[in-house]
Amino acid sequence: MSRVFEESLAKLKQKLLLMGEKVEVAINKSVRSLMNQETFLAQEVIEKDTEIDLLEEEIDEYVAKLIATQQPVAKNMRKLVAALKIVNDLERMGDLAVDIAEVTIQMREQKLTMFKEAHGIPEMAKKVQNMVHDGINSFITGNIQLAKKIAKQDDEVDQMNYHMIKETTKAIHNQEYPESYFLLCFVAHYLERIGDHVTNIAESVIYIETGKYVDLN
Amino acid sequence: MVPTKFKVQTQKSKVRINSESSFVQLETKKLNVYYGDKHAVKDVSLPFYKNTVTAFIGPSGCGKSTVLRCFNRMNDTVPGARVTGEILIEDVNINDPAINAINLRRHVGMVFQRPNPFAKSIFDNITLAPRLYGASKQDQEQMVEESLKKVGLWDEVKDRLHQSALALSGGQQQRLCIARAIAMKPKILLLDEPTSALDPISTAKIEELVQELKEEFTIVIVTHNMQQAARISDYTAYFYMGDLIEWSPTEQLFTRPKRKETEDYLTGRFG
Numbered sequence: 028m029s030r031v032f033e034e035s036l037a038k039l040k041q042k043l044l045l046m047g048e049k050v051e052v053a054i055n056k057s058v059r060s061l062m063n064q065e066t067f068l069a070q071e072v073i074e075k076d077t078e079i080d081l082l083e084e085e086i087d088e089y090v091a092k093l094i095a096t097q098q099p100v101a102k103n104m105r106k107l108v109a110a111l112k113i114v115n116d117l118e119r120m121g122d123l124a125v126d127i128a129e130v131t132i133q134m135r136e137q138k139l140t141m142f143k144e145a146h147g148i149p150e151m152a153k154k155v156q157n158m159v160h161d162g163i164n165s166f167i168t169g170n171i172q173l174a175k176k177i178a179k180q181d182d183e184v185d186q187m188n189y190h191m192i193k194e195t196t197k198a199i200h201n202q203e204y205p206e207s208y209f210l211l212c213f214v215a216h217y218l219e220r221i222g223d224h225v226t227n228i229a230e231s232v233i234y235i236e237t238g239k240y241v242d243l244n
Numbered sequence: 245m246v247p248t249k250f251k252v253q254t255q256k257s258k259v260r261i262n263s264e265s266s267f268v269q270l271e272t273k274k275l276n277v278y279y280g281d282k283h284a285v286k287d288v289s290l291p292f293y294k295n296t297v298t299a300f301i302g303p304s305g306c307g308k309s310t311v312l313r314c315f316n317r318m319n320d321t322v323p324g325a326r327v328t329g330e331i332l333i334e335d336v337n338i339n340d341p342a343i344n345a346i347n348l349r350r351h352v353g354m355v356f357q358r359p360n361p362f363a364k365s366i367f368d369n370i371t372l373a374p375r376l377y378g379a380s381k382q383d384q385e386q387m388v389e390e391s392l393k394k395v396g397l398w399d400e401v402k403d404r405l406h407q408s409a410l411a412l413s414g415g416q417q418q419r420l421c422i423a424r425a426i427a428m429k430p431k432i433l434l435l436d437e438p439t440s441a442l443d444p445i446s447t448a449k450i451e452e453l454v455q456e457l458k459e460e461f462t463i464v465i466v467t468h469n470m471q472q473a474a475r476i477s478d479y480t481a482y483f484y485m486g487d488l489i490e491w492s493p494t495e496q497l498f499t500r501p502k503r504k505e506t507e508d509y510l511t512g513r514f515g
Contacts, residue, residue, distance in 0.1 A: 029448065031455055031475070088499075095498040096474040 032097045039089060039110055040167055043117075046082040047163035050117050051156055053079065053124035054221060058152035060131040061214060064141065069128035079121035086114045105238060109231035113166060116224040116231075120159065123217045123224075130210045139207045144194050148214055151187045154180060155218050155225070162228040171236050174229035178243035184222035191215040269294040269462040270315065270432055275329035277310050277319060277486075284310050286486045287329075292432075292479075297454060297463040299473035299494070302483035302509070308466045311483070312434050315464065316352040317345040333431065350377075353425030353461075357437040359417030361409035361424075366392075366401050369409045369420055370427045377428075391423040394460075395453055415446025422453065426461065433457065435465040439472065451476050470510065474498045482506050 053072050060068035090107050093099065099107055133139075158180050165173040192212055199208045226243045233241050270292035277285035285307040292298050300308035310319065317338065319325040331339045338348055361369050370391055371384040379387065388405065392398040397419045401412070409420055418438060425433060435454070439447040454463060454476050467473050473480050474494060481491040482505075490497060490506045501507045508514040 029475070030452060091499050092495040096495055098471050098475070 029097070032093070032099065032103065035089075035093050035097065036103070036106065039086070039093070039107075042082065042086050042089065043110060043113060044163060044167060046079060046086065046114065046117050047159065049075070049079050049082070050120045050124070051159050053121050054127075054152065054156055054159065057124040057127035057131070058149060058218075060128055061134075062141075062145070062149055064131065064135060066132055066135050069131035072128035073125050076121050076125045079118060083114045083118040087111065102235065102238075105235045109166075109235045112231050113228050116227045120221045120224050123221050126217050127214050130214055134207065134210060137206065139210070142198070142207055142211070144191070144198055144208075145211055147187065147191050147194070148211070148218070151184060151191070151215065151218050154184055154187070155221050158184070158222055158225040162225040162232075165229060165232045166235075169232065169236050171233055174232040175243070177225055177229040181222045181226045181244065184219055188215045188219040267294040268292065269333070270464075271330075271332045272311070272314075273330040273332065275311065275314060275331060276327070277307070277314060278324075278326040278328075279322065280324040284486050285314075288488045290481060290488065290491055292462055292464060294462050295458055295460075296478040297458050297465060297476055298479040298481065299477035300464070300466045300481050300483060301468075301470050301473050302489075304468075305485075306483040307486040308481075308483045309436055312436055312464060312466050314339070315432065315434055316349050316354055317343075318354075320345055350428050351430050352432045352434060353428065353430040354434040354436065355418070355421050355425050355438050358441045359414055359421050361412070361417050361420055363408065363410055365406045366409045366412070366420060367405040370424050373424075373428060387427050391427040392420075394426060394457065395419040395423045396449065397423060413446070415442050415449060418442060418446065418450060419453065422450075422457075426457065431462060433461045433463045435463065437466055437468060440468060447472075482509060484509070 053075065056068050057072045059065070060072065090110050094104075094107055097103075134141075158177055161173050161177055161180070164170065165177070192215065195208045195212050199205050223244060230241055230243050233239065233243075268291045272288055272290045275285060275288040275290075276283070288307075288311060290298075300312065302308050313319050314327055314331055315338075319327055327339055329339065330337045333351065336343070362372065364372070367384075367388055370388045371379065374384060374387055389398060389402075392401065397416060400416065401420075404411075409417065412420060418441075422433075422438070439450050442450065451472065454465065457463060458478075465473070465477065477494045479491065480494045480497045482489045482497070482501075484505065490501060490503045492502065497506065498510065501510065505514075
């Protein structure tokens, strides 16, 4: 591998790492804004999403430039193809964090109250954040075992989502404000979708390392 | 069909290639070359930034080598050749007949398609010209070591400096020719298809070397291999039938060329 290409790949990894960090922070803040009902934090997540979108654009262009100028083959090519998919997944995760932040704003505007069933959300969010962290790490280090572990974590998140919907459906009959419960279900669904995107990243890592497409979802 | 007359389209880079890249080391203004009645290069105006690599691409006979050969006045030796316009190196027009071409070539080194070492020792290949300029024995030894190290050949040949250069492999000979070209510390290094006679491994070594040498020199390379231009240059100029069609930062030219003619050439629809 030429020195120029090696340096370019290192730069690409740095850019992806930065984007991953921003997404992790967005998820963390969006869930905190929901649980503490802090509109300013929700607003911050919405505003900062532009930075994530811009990074997606920047990385897309960078990869296109590398393909056009360095003509990568084999594993080098797989890395670039996977990077394009990963930035797309990260960008969608950022959007889902914005969706959660918008739920916070909606609840505040409509003066909806929080409810005890929402306590499952932070636990779910924590698991999802760990997944994001592991997903990015598995890409950076090329660790297939870590990538495979993500599939297991995703199953757990799916279970939590299912449990949340079940509990909410039970509780919804006795409440004066059913909108809150719908919104809660949405949030659980958004977190579950983030988990799916991380699983896609894990699939990309396995593709880079082995050249094989696997379905971890 | 590509029309024969184009307006030059250039675009400025959004990113600075390096800290020195805004300094124009070499510039052509309305450069025209005629071989008898044949108008081989037409109104070419181009900047070459210090410590960057500029690649010339285009089909055979497009004028890319002709332009390169203007930069060390090699066209002077071609019967019937006439060069008009300005070629400025640090604001001095080297196309001025008053400029001493021999002296000019101290500042503009050149390497050709086929390795062409002299039938002498490795040491003599590098020191032949410096000796004419009165370099001392000590200076010569230092020059040999320095330039061979720069081209990554020192470790391979340090024990046989006084053996014939012709015993080296093709790739090593070409690196020796580059060492010879940079021994006099020129400002500009011209490479005319320097890897077209080499195998892929030797080619990769030369490409890596070009990346290292640009830290010290301003490099202009003519290449038939457009992928090579993409890999190693900072700027690319596309020529067709003596016209400069497009000059752009390489990454832009290869991802979103401004002109349809360039796009057609790069994608193999033409040429």
